[in-house]
Amino acid sequence: MKTWISFLLPDDEYKEKKLLHFYAEGAILLIIFLLTTIIGANFFSFDYQFTTIIAIWLFGIYVFIRYSLAGIEFTDIDTKQAYKKQLKVLTIKSIGFSIIFLVLYCFIIQFPTKLSDLYSILGLTLLASILLFTIEFISLTASYRKNKKLTD
Amino acid sequence: MKNRIKITRIMLNMNQKELAKQVGVTRQTIGLIEKGEYNPTLKLCMAIAKALDKTLDELFWEVDDE
Numbered sequence: 001m002k003t004w005i006s007f008l009l010p011d012d013e014y015k016e017k018k019l020l021h022f023y024a025e026g027a028i029l030l031i032i033f034l035l036t037t038i039i040g041a042n043f044f045s046f047d048y049q050f051t052t053i054i055a056i057w058l059f060g061i062y063v064f065i066r067y068s069l070a071g072i073e074f075t076d077i078d079t080k081q082a083y084k085k086q087l088k089v090l091t092i093k094s095i096g097f098s099i100i101f102l103v104l105y106c107f108i109i110q111f112p113t114k115l116s117d118l119y120s121i122l123g124l125t126l127l128a129s130i131l132l133f134t135i136e137f138i139s140l141t142a143s144y145r146k147n148k149k150l151t152d
Numbered sequence: 153m154k155n156r157i158k159i160t161r162i163m164l165n166m167n168q169k170e171l172a173k174q175v176g177v178t179r180q181t182i183g184l185i186e187k188g189e190y191n192p193t194l195k196l197c198m199a200i201a202k203a204l205d206k207t208l209d210e211l212f213w214e215v216d217d218e
Contacts, residue, residue: 012178012181014180015181075181076169149187152168
């Protein structure tokens with residue numbers, strides 16, 4: 001079935017179906033959050049900009065975590081050898097991400113002029129890289145476990 | 153859904169990767185279908201039947217043993 005959302009969906013029909021479920025679950029959570037906010041607005045005052053950002057994050061993070069835990073990202077990893085090889089790729093990817101993040105942060109957002117600024121940027125870069133690696137690692141491990149059970 | 157894809161594929165000396173490539177899905181999807189953990193669409197069922205040179209009945213129809 002072709003819809004305007006097709007560009008966000010994979011070609012494989014199982015992955016497509018799973019991803020559609022995650023989007024739908026995320027959308028329901030988003031609606032619940034927004035309804036709670038509307039009702040809550042009668043009793044408390046909210047910062048609308050902050051609430052909108054939280055709502056977008058809620059949807060995005062939920063879909064991303066569900067996708068990572070489902071083990072559907074690395075569909076061909078079913079041997080220990082392939083798993084280790086992919087782990088190396090992920091490590092290199094995370095290091096590459098750190099370098100690009102650091103360079104872009106320094107040139108676009110803020111170039112460190114003090115030592116404390118440099119430490120802050122390095123800390124942020126390290127945190128972002130560890131987070132990226134952890135999520136990819138969880139996804140890879142979940143995929144490997146799932147695929148191992150399905151291989152002939 | 154029970155099916156005879158795995159046995160048919162093995163009889164044809166075909167691995168999951170080859171079948172997956174022929175029908176345009178991932179190897180994981182083929183594995184899930186073979187284990188009965190995912191019910192494919194009719195379109196995919198037909199693609200698998202064609203790739204294995206069988207009819208839908210031969211692959212997917214359940215016959216009760218009396």
